[in-house]
Amino acid sequence: MKNSPLSRRLISAPYLIWAAIFIVVPLIFVVYYSLIDANGAFTWENIKAIPDYSDIMLNSIWLGFVATIISLLISYPLAYIMARATKNVQRTMMMLVMLPMWMNLLIRTYSLMILLQDTGIINALLGALHLSNLHMINTRGAVILGMVYNYIPYMILPLYSIMSKMDYGLIEAAHDLGANKLTVLRKIILPLSMPGIASGFTMVFVPSVSTFYISKKLGGSTFALIGDLIEIQFKSANNYNLGASLSLVLMVLILISIAIMNHFTGDDDDGGVLI
Amino acid sequence: MKTKLSPASKLYIALILIFLYAPILVMIVFSFNGSNSTSVIHGFSTRWYLSLLHDEGTIKALGNTLLLAVTSSLCATVMGTAAAVGIDKFKSKWLKRTTMTVTNIPMMNPEIVTGISMMLLFVFAAGLVGKTDVLGFGTMLIAHITFNLPYVILSVLPKLRQMDPHLPEAAMDLGCTPLQAFFKVTLPSISTGIVSGLMMSFTLSLDDFVISYFTQGPSFETLPIRIFSMTKKRVKPDMYALSTLIFVTILLLLVLLNITQIRGERRERNKLGKGGAA
Numbered sequence: 001m002k003n004s005p006l007s008r009r010l011i012s013a014p015y016l017i018w019a020a021i022f023i024v025v026p027l028i029f030v031v032y033y034s035l036i037d038a039n040g041a042f043t044w045e046n047i048k049a050i051p052d053y054s055d056i057m058l059n060s061i062w063l064g065f066v067a068t069i070i071s072l073l074i075s076y077p078l079a080y081i082m083a084r085a086t087k088n089v090q091r092t093m094m095m096l097v098m099l100p101m102w103m104n105l106l107i108r109t110y111s112l113m114i115l116l117q118d119t120g121i122i123n124a125l126l127g128a129l130h131l132s133n134l135h136m137i138n139t140r141g142a143v144i145l146g147m148v149y150n151y152i153p154y155m156i157l158p159l160y161s162i163m164s165k166m167d168y169g170l171i172e173a174a175h176d177l178g179a180n181k182l183t184v185l186r187k188i189i190l191p192l193s194m195p196g197i198a199s200g201f202t203m204v205f206v207p208s209v210s211t212f213y214i215s216k217k218l219g220g221s222t223f224a225l226i227g228d229l230i231e232i233q234f235k236s237a238n239n240y241n242l243g244a245s246l247s248l249v250l251m252v253l254i255l256i257s258i259a260i261m262n263h264f265t266g267d268d269d270d271g272g273v274l275i
Numbered sequence: 276m277k278t279k280l281s282p283a284s285k286l287y288i289a290l291i292l293i294f295l296y297a298p299i300l301v302m303i304v305f306s307f308n309g310s311n312s313t314s315v316i317h318g319f320s321t322r323w324y325l326s327l328l329h330d331e332g333t334i335k336a337l338g339n340t341l342l343l344a345v346t347s348s349l350c351a352t353v354m355g356t357a358a359a360v361g362i363d364k365f366k367s368k369w370l371k372r373t374t375m376t377v378t379n380i381p382m383m384n385p386e387i388v389t390g391i392s393m394m395l396l397f398v399f400a401a402g403l404v405g406k407t408d409v410l411g412f413g414t415m416l417i418a419h420i421t422f423n424l425p426y427v428i429l430s431v432l433p434k435l436r437q438m439d440p441h442l443p444e445a446a447m448d449l450g451c452t453p454l455q456a457f458f459k460v461t462l463p464s465i466s467t468g469i470v471s472g473l474m475m476s477f478t479l480s481l482d483d484f485v486i487s488y489f490t491q492g493p494s495f496e497t498l499p500i501r502i503f504s505m506t507k508k509r510v511k512p513d514m515y516a517l518s519t520l521i522f523v524t525i526l527l528l529l530v531l532l533n534i535t536q537i538r539g540e541r542r543e544r545n546k547l548g549k550g551g552a553a
Contacts, residue, residue, distance in 0.1 A: 211386030234489060
């Protein structure tokens with residue numbers, strides 16, 4: 001009897017060792033590689049090089065932020081509609097929202113590219129309606145659209161899950177007490193759905209800022225984001241040290257934005273990241 | 276108060292669904308295209324599906340993907356469940372917090388950072404033993420297990436918390452060994468958490484591109500990696516045929532899952548109804 005709690009704690013040992021070797025140590029390696037040169041000698045050069053890329057970084061953050069806000073604005077009413085619908089509608093909608101998520105991101109992005117091409121379907125439709133063609137591919141807008149398209153389910157799901165648990169009696173009570181729709185939204189629905197907004201925000205913002213495939217396919221070669229920059233260092237330029245320092249910066253930026261987000265909502269130690 | 280959808284709500288839902296499904300629809304339509312154009316339709320044909328059948332590289336990649344997803348999700352589920360059981364019993368607050376923080380890292384970190392951090396570890400380790408071609412199935416398996424583990428732990432832990440802690444103790448008082456108590460009492464009550472962790476790991480692993488991309492070697496190609504190298508050039512419609520097949524498989528699985536769920540709920544309700552009548 002007495003030793004059973006100890007043995008129960010001990011069975012987590014393999015994981016603790018695994019996590020130390022494959023989660024913690026690799027991050028130390030990122031720091032280590034960013035502080036050495038190709039010959040392994042200590043240097044600040046990689047860190048000093050970072051300001052050269054500040055434009056690309058700011059651009060990545062900005063595009064990621066815009067995509068996240070657009071996703072939030074689109075998803076919020078949808079999540080609310082879903083949460084108040086009948087059980088069958090809720091179930092079907094959940095399925096329809098999740099289904100594209102399980103398609104490979106590369107394929108979805110590629111199909112989007114086909115749609116947006118100058119000779120693509122959208123322009124063919126516009127032509128058939130005798131409207132002038134739109135140049136969409138290789139623009140900022142196309143990259144943002146790609147981010148929204150790929151990651152919007154990650155915004156819808158946490159919002160829906162929090163809104164379906166909301167006490168709608170409160171809304172009715174507020175209406176009875178004379179609050180108009182805007183007041184109800186501002187004073188009741190928004191505060192209650194804040195945790196959902198926070199997790200949706202991080203779940204869309206993090207992959208958007210760090211993407212490299214979406215920008216490559218929809219933004220063309222002129223449109224590099226920080227993810228592209230890192231990918232190039234590791235896959236073609238073979239400058240692991242610069243790549244490591246760029247990754248370090250990306251990681252710090254993301255951690256700061258998550259911390260800011262948690263500050264707004266009051267964080268929980270359970271890691272309520274999942275839906 | 277559940278309400279019927281207003282016309283405005285219906286329109287809104289329809290617009291979002293069009294947005295979500297237009298690219299997928301395009302892909303399905305072009306997978307049946309008679310020519311290899313991805314902008315003009317030239318009649319109906321199934322030739323891309325046939326050419327897919329003869330594409331050994333893609334079929335091999337599909338097998339590799341499944342192999343990797345099955346092994347990595349099973350390993351992650353076993354290790355993760357054990358970890359959750361242990362973490363649940365940690366007495367020191369500090370140890371618990373630190374462990375949970377570390378567990379959250381792979382979920383919070385951008386995938387590209389997780390990918391390159393592991394790549395650096397593997398390259399460094401390979402340098403120590405003087406090998407150059409260390410990247411391959413082994414490194415990908417380690418990477419996949421690592422990013423699956425947090426999902427397993429976070430779906431099992433809440434179930435352990437919901438469980439009555441006295442149940443295993445009672446079982447042991449009644450003569451079970453701790454091991455028997457675990458398998459007969461604890462395991463069944465956390466099984467839904469374990470299954471959802473396993474399912475999540477499996478699908479995450481199937482679909483992963485970024486982390487695989489940085490930990491992969493030429494000897495072992497998965498489907499997402501193959502799709503990536505194919506989309507570098509102009510894509511042939513057989514890629515669309517493959518994606519359509521994947522889409523239909525997932526759709527069928529989801530529908531099946533939903534039906535079983537609805538049936539289960541109905542059975543539950545019937546049981547309750549009968550109980551109330553009696």
